[in-house]
Amino acid sequence: MEGFLDFIKTRRSIRKYTDRDVSDATLSEIFEAVRWSPSWANTQCWEVVVVRDPVTREKLQDPIGPKNPATRAITAAPVLIALCGRLKRSGFYNNAVTTKFGDWYMYDLGIATQTLCLAAHNAGLGTVIVGLFDHERAGRILNVPQDVELVALIPMGYPAKIGRAPDRRDAADFVHGESF
Numbered sequence: 001m002e003g004f005l006d007f008i009k010t011r012r013s014i015r016k017y018t019d020r021d022v023s024d025a026t027l028s029e030i031f032e033a034v035r036w037s038p039s040w041a042n043t044q045c046w047e048v049v050v051v052r053d054p055v056t057r058e059k060l061q062d063p064i065g066p067k068n069p070a071t072r073a074i075t076a077a078p079v080l081i082a083l084c085g086r087l088k089r090s091g092f093y094n095n096a097v098t099t100k101f102g103d104w105y106m107y108d109l110g111i112a113t114q115t116l117c118l119a120a121h122n123a124g125l126g127t128v129i130v131g132l133f134d135h136e137r138a139g140r141i142l143n144v145p146q147d148v149e150l151v152a153l154i155p156m157g158y159p160a161k162i163g164r165a166p167d168r169r170d171a172a173d174f175v176h177g178e179s180f
Helices: 002-010 024-035 054-064 071-076 105-122 135-141
Strands: 046-051 079-086 148-157
Touching (some): 002 105, 024 046, 024 105, 046 105, 054 071, 054 135, 079 105, 105 148, 135 148
Antiparallel strands (some): 046 079
């Protein structure tokens, strides 16, 4: 467990990248890890768009906006991952929602995102999860179909700079015994 915990503790949100390319073989290994992410009833509702084209990445900066600290990372990283979720699959049985929370795709995409970022970290790559942007505009740039929701943009590449870990709450502050 110690090695695993150290691995988790060393992953950072990276916003500055070298110009070194990410190989297709490395991306395939990362996507193989994502493939094995757990999901509601094994629905595997995630869809991934790999964006390498600099022109498309530049277009995607506009829906993010200049005040977002990850805006430059969209074009600085050699690869941009657009993580999307198929709607009305996860959390559904017989085309009906089965949970209080409705469509469960965001939960499943959270798991897939964590898997993707840890697999990238394992390959020596850095990532940052970008969620603050105009999803509809970015989705149009990427031709995301209507039954799919663009959830996150994840720049990925070899880190040029790795920052220190931010402070974290102690487990005792959020773990409750027997009841809240």
